[in-house]
Amino acid sequence: MGEEKPKKKKKKAGKRGNNEGTIYERSDGRWTAQVITGYDNLGKPKRKTVYGKGRQEVAEKLKTLLHEIQTGSYVQPTKVIFGDWLLKWLKAYKEPNVKPETYVDYIDLANKHILPRLGDIPLQSIDSITIQEFYNYKGKFGRLDGKPGGLSPRRLHMMHQLINGALMKAVKGRMIRFNPADDIELPSIEHEEFQTFSxxxxxxxxxxxxxxxxxxxxxxxxxxxxxxxxxxxxxxxxxxxxxxxxxxxxxxxxxxxxxxxxxxxxxxxxxxxxxxxxxxxxxxxxxxxxxxxxxxxxxxxxxxxxxxxxxxxxxxxxxxxxxxxxxxxxxxxxxxxxxxxxIRVHDLRHTVASLLLDDGVNPSNVSDILGHTKTSTTLDIYGHSSTHGKERAIARLGDLLKSAR
CATH class of the missing domain: 1.10.443.10 (Intergrase catalytic core)
Structure with a gap:
């Protein structure tokens, strides 16, 4: 007869506290507990296991986990990497809603700039400092045409629209708890300098x-x-x-x-x-x-x-x-x-806008003529005064002061 195998140590269940679930000691001496966190598309339960050196440690972890589940802040663990999620988000939410050439620009921006540096990071591991350092680097050294220098603020803001948009959707889908791109700092976009005709x-x-x-x-x-x-x-x-x-x-x-x-x-x-x-x-x-x-x-x-x-x-x-x-x-x-x-051909458009505003035309009407979405866009671009406009404004003020005397 062969030698009798030693019996495994029986799991020792601890007394269950309020809302704790079942906590027990494993054969290796560690304590553990398991709770159902949700269900998949087939109705199969998804379980989360927590471990600790003692019963009290596991109880605390379990309490935190149950609170997250009850408040809706719990996220299921996933091995999805950020690059895969970004491309999936672009395909599902951007391709149907933007012009084909715009979508091509987005994919090009993702493939050439974003994915090489951020693509392999797990979605649930990407953090604010990593994203901030990415923008800082691209702002200084991001050009890919062999020339020194970084990407323009406008280009950085476009990249941020993609990264931030994908992460916002991940939060709504409970894939991550919060959006790490929320508090990112980017250089402001300076409106292009343009010339106009009188x-x-x-x-x-x-x-x-x-x-x-x-x-x-x-x-x-x-x-x-x-x-x-x-x-x-x-x-x-x-x-x-x-x-x-x-x-x-x-x-x-x-x-x-x-x-x-x-x-x-x-x-x-x-x-x-x-x-x-x-x-x-x-x-x-x-x-x-x-x-x-x-x-x-x-x-x-x-x-x-x-x-x-x-x-x-x-x-x-x-x-x-x-x-x-x-x-x-x-x-x-x-x-x-x-x-x-x-001056450029596009500056003829700027000329029309500037002449109309300098002549006192309602900015809302000018905005409609130009096809701007918001009147604030028109004022933001053309809100500056021309020398001629300033001279007329001062002269008008002089007329008002004369009439008041």
Whole structure:
């Protein structure tokens, strides 16, 4: 007969206190307790076990655990890493709600910047200091084009939108107790410096354009403040001379899509919901657009089969969309011809906004014309006063003081 095996030490159950669950001593001398923390999709209970050197230690741990369960602050342990969760969040919550090119930008930002440094950290282990140090590093050394320096504050804020958004959703889904990105400090975004034309310079600019094929386009720009992509993407049927208005429903831009080596012209929805808008037109603008359409009809006859009608209001001579960079070239050639200072095409939009606000137009109306979501955005960008505007304000104050005497 073989040697009789020693009997295992019987578990010693301790007296259960109020709301403690069952606490007992294991055969190895440690004390333990187990409690049901929830149920999976199939109704199978999920259990959490706590351990301690003594009964009192386990009782304290169990008390804390039960309190978390009862108050809804308990989170189930998970092995999910932050990178996997971020990509899953982007796919589920961002892809259906943003423009395709915006989603591509988000994925590119995640793959190139966020995942290499934060991706492998367990979701339940990522903390505030790690995220703060990540932003600090990217702000100093984050460029990936081989040039020294860091990412811009605007780029850092965009990354924070993704990281913070994913962590907020993890809190709501009870995957983590709190959002470690809540108290992060980021550099403030300074609005870009831009130049504008005075009203005299606007007239000088238009004078130099008088005989140009695209005079109507630039006149429309300088009376509406449209974004470059908006004015290039206007469908022909959205110009309504009978109602003296034009409707913005899409934009045109050149962009490199995910996985593509070369960029391509793409149509996209406007920047925001408020960017989809109808804008009233001046009679002279309507007249010049109709004149331009007559030119297009002549071009169609001249080029015959080579003419490619893309259905846009403003086109090249052969009916194709106007390349954004070609519009830039045309703009700079006009600046040179008119001997005006160097400003960008987008600064024509800034010019319209600044002239309207300086003339006392209601900021809410200016915001609607520009397609801003909030009037505060308009004031934040254009709230500064021009020298001319300040001079007029002081002169107006002088008139008021004279009338009071």
């Amino acid at each position: 009203i005299d310079e606007v007239n000088q600019y238009l004078e130099a354009l008088q005989q140009d094929r695209l005079y109507a386009l630039f006149l429309l720009e300088l009376t509406t403040g449209l974004r470059r992509g908006e004015i290039l993407g206007i469908p022909r049927d959205k110009f309504n001379p009978n109602k003296d208005e034009i409707e913005i429903v899409q934009t045109l831009k050149r962009k490199k899509l995910d996985g593509e080596e070369k960029s391509q012209l793409i149509f996209s929805t406007p920047k925001t919901k408020k960017s989809k808008r109808k804008i009233p037109l001046l009679p002279e603008v309507i007249k010049q657009i109709i004149k331009f359409q007559a030119t297009q009809r002549q071009e169609r006859l001249f080029f015959g089969p080579k003419y490619r009608d893309c259905g846009l209001l403003f086109t090249s001579e052969v009916g194709t969309p106007i390349e954004p960079r070609n519009l830039n070239r045309k703009h700079y050639s006009i600046l040179q011809k008119a001997e005006l200072k160097h």
